[in-house]
Structure formats: structure tokens, C-alpha cells
Amino acid sequence: MTDGLWVYLATSPLLWLAGTLAVWLAATNIAALSPGNALLNPIMLSIFAIAVVLVVTGVEYGTYFEGAQFIHFLLGPATVALGIPLYEKLSLVRSNLLPLLAALVAGSLTAVGATVYLARLFGFTPDVVASLAPKSTTAAVAMAVSSGLHGDPALTAAVVVLTGICGAIVVTPMMNAMRIKDYSARGFAVGLASHGIGTARAYSVDPVAGLFSGIAMGLNAVLTSLIVHLFL
Amino acid sequence: MLVGITILLVFQLIGEVTAYFLGGLVPGPVIGMAMVAVLLVLTGGMKVLEPAHRQTVDTSKAILANLGILFVPAGVGIIQHMDLIRDRGLALLAIVLLSTVATLAVTVWVFILVKRLSGGHGND
Numbered sequence: 001m002t003d004g005l006w007v008y009l010a011t012s013p014l015l016w017l018a019g020t021l022a023v024w025l026a027a028t029n030i031a032a033l034s035p036g037n038a039l040l041n042p043i044m045l046s047i048f049a050i051a052v053v054l055v056v057t058g059v060e061y062g063t064y065f066e067g068a069q070f071i072h073f074l075l076g077p078a079t080v081a082l083g084i085p086l087y088e089k090l091s092l093v094r095s096n097l098l099p100l101l102a103a104l105v106a107g108s109l110t111a112v113g114a115t116v117y118l119a120r121l122f123g124f125t126p127d128v129v130a131s132l133a134p135k136s137t138t139a140a141v142a143m144a145v146s147s148g149l150h151g152d153p154a155l156t157a158a159v160v161v162l163t164g165i166c167g168a169i170v171v172t173p174m175m176n177a178m179r180i181k182d183y184s185a186r187g188f189a190v191g192l193a194s195h196g197i198g199t200a201r202a203y204s205v206d207p208v209a210g211l212f213s214g215i216a217m218g219l220n221a222v223l224t225s226l227i228v229h230l231f232l
Numbered sequence: 233m234l235v236g237i238t239i240l241l242v243f244q245l246i247g248e249v250t251a252y253f254l255g256g257l258v259p260g261p262v263i264g265m266a267m268v269a270v271l272l273v274l275t276g277g278m279k280v281l282e283p284a285h286r287q288t289v290d291t292s293k294a295i296l297a298n299l300g301i302l303f304v305p306a307g308v309g310i311i312q313h314m315d316l317i318r319d320r321g322l323a324l325l326a327i328v329l330l331s332t333v334a335t336l337a338v339t340v341w342v343f344i345l346v347k348r349l350s351g352g353h354g355n356d
Contacts, residue, residue: 020304020305024301042300043301047308050308051311054308054311055314065305068304071301071305074302075261075302076244076260078295080243081265081296083269084272084288084296090269099344100343102343107338107342110339114331122327124320136331145259153306153309155309157307162324162325166332174336174337180340182343184343188339188343192335192339196300197300222265225259226257226258
């Protein structure tokens with residue numbers, strides 16, 4: 001009887017849609033217990049919890065995604081929505097135009113170049129290299145770039161999240177060690193390297209850092225999708 | 233809310249159509265994002281469009297405030313790559329860590345250097 005109910009629910013989109021939302025709410029509450037702790041990242045916690053449930057119960061990713069796709073679909077409009085903060089921060093962009101553009105080009109080339117170079121050095125196949133190349137940009141863009149290059153969008157998504165968490169964890173100790181006190185520069189760097197996850201981290205450290213992080217994330221999304229063709 | 237989400241989706245659609253004709257060089261949502269920013273600059277002062285602007289801004293902020301959950305469904309896709317994680321997980325981690333540290337360092341240095349050269353002053 002309960003077996004039948006599980007089979008019925010596990011194959012319906014409702015269970016996995018409701019489950020993803022509930023896990024996310026729980027994860028954000030857990031992360032809020034210790035706001036300064038970048039290791040307690042709600043995205044990482046949610047992915048881990050759901051992945052464990054799927055592996056333990058033997059539910060296929062495709063079955064899970066039938067429910068979760070309704071959340072996934074919003075990545076597109078969310079990317080378009082990034083145009084709003086970009087517009088609102090236009091005066092900040094204008095007054096820092098030169099450092100911002102120079103750092104954008106240098107950082108974007110480093111992000112894609114270093115990744116492609118290292119991935120080839122470690123002997124990864126071309127499809128994996130293509131999946132890793134756009135990993136510093138926000139997931140929607142990275143996945144679109146990756147599938148355009150015949151990479152694997154699912155692998156890209158996972159690596160994008162990993163890159164975001166990595167940047168969010170290392171940025172504060174690293175910038176302190178480098179004695180960088182300019183929060184516009186610190187924010188711009190973490191937004192460029194670690195997209196939305198870095199931006200969320202930047203906002204929790206300093207509002208100016210958050211602003212510049214958001215600008216960097218938006219601009220790098222555009223530039224990476226163009227320059228990635230130089231490396232692959 | 234409905235006006236806002238419609239405007240975002242229509243811009244994504246225009247972006248996708250443009251991306252198709254550009255041969256997939258830039259993803260559709262990115263073109264949509266750039267178009268929204270440019271259009272707001274051009275029409276920012278127009279009274280007629282103010283309700284539409286406000287609704288789009290409100291919807292956008294609601295979506296962006298919960299941006300994190302949107303990465304979860306795709307991230308769970310990692311379970312399809314368990315063999316890659318098991319066999320090459322450390323190499324993947326090394327690539328992510330090294331390239332992220334290099335990107336942070338280059339970006340922050342160039343930003344500060346050019347700011348000083350162009351006569352700006354640091355916020356310290």
C-alpha cells in the first residue's frame with residue numbers, strides 16, 4: 001500500500017517540485033543560523049540533500065527534473081531581470097568606467113583561459129573542457145554557452161555552483177591577505193569570478209562590494225559568451 | 233506581478249530570436265538582459281511607462297532575491313556524473329580552485345591599478 005503510494009508520488013512532478021522548494025527553505029534557515037559561514041551555503045546544502053535522497057531511493061535524475069524543471073525554467077527570466085540592477089547602477093558604472101572595463105576584460109580572459117588551460121593540462125576530453133570553460137558566469141548563461149559548444153549543461157551547472165561557492169569562501173581571507181581595502185575592487189572581482197553566489201557573499205560583507213559584484217556578474221555574462229570562442 | 237513576468241519573458245523571447253540569427257554567439261537571455269538595461273535608459277523618464285517599469289522592477293527583485301534556488305535543479309544533475317567525480321574529482325576541484333584564485337587576483341589588481349592610473353582614489 002505505502003509502496004504503491006511512493007511509486008505514484010515519486011514519478012509525479014508535484015513531489016519533486018514541492019520537495020525542492022521545501023529543502024531550499026530548510027537550507028536557507030540552516031544557513032541563516034551562521035550568516036558569516038560561507039561553507040553553510042544554501043545552494044550546496046540543497047543540492048547535497050536532494051542528491052542523497054535520489055541516490056538512496058534510486059530515482060532517476062530525469063524523473064526528478066520533471067518536477068524541478070518549473071524552477072529551472074525561471075533561470076531565463078532571472079537572467080533578463082539582471083538588466084534591472086545593471087540599469088540602476090549605471091551611474092556607478094560610468095564613474096568607474098576605465099578600471100571596470102579593464103578589470104572585466106583581464107578577469108574574463110583569465111577565468112576562461114586558466115580554466116581551459118588547466119582542464120587540457122589535466123587531460124580532460126573536449127566535451128568536459130567545453131563544459132568547464134564558462135564556469136565563472138551565472139548558471140543560465142554558462143549552461144547556454146556550454147550547450148552551444150557541445151558541452152554537457154548538467155556538468156556545467158554543477159561546476160558553476162562549485163565555482164561560486166569556492167569564490168565565496170576564498171574571497172575574504174584572500175583579499176585581506178593581499179591587503180586590498182577597496183571594496184569596489186573586491187566586489188567586482190568576486191562577482192566576475194563567482195557570479196550570483198559570490199554576489200550574495202559580497203552583499204553580506206559590504207553594500208558597495210555587493211553593488212560592484214552584481215555589475216561584474218552582468219558584464220561578465222555578456223563578455224564570456226563572446227570570448228569563449230577564442231579559446232575553444 | 234503578471235505584467236512584470238510577461239515583460240521579462242517577452243524580452244527573453246526577443247533575445248532568443250536575436251540569438252538564433254546571431255548563430256548562437258551570445259545566449260538569448262543575455263541579449264534580453266542587455267536590451268532591458270538599454271531600454272530602461274532610453275525610456276526611463278517616460279510617465280506612460282512608469283507602471284510597467286515599476287512592475288518589472290518589483291518582479292525582477294522578487295526573482296533575484298531567491299536566485300539561489302534556481303541553481304538547485306541543474307546542480308542536482310551532478311548525480312549523473314558520479315563516475316567523473318569519483319575518478320577525476322580532485323582534478324576538477326584543483327581546476328576550480330586555481331582558476332578562481334587566479335581570476336580574483338587578476339581582476340582585483342587590474343581594477344586597482346587602472347583606477348590609480350586614471351586618477352581615481354581608492355575607497356579605503
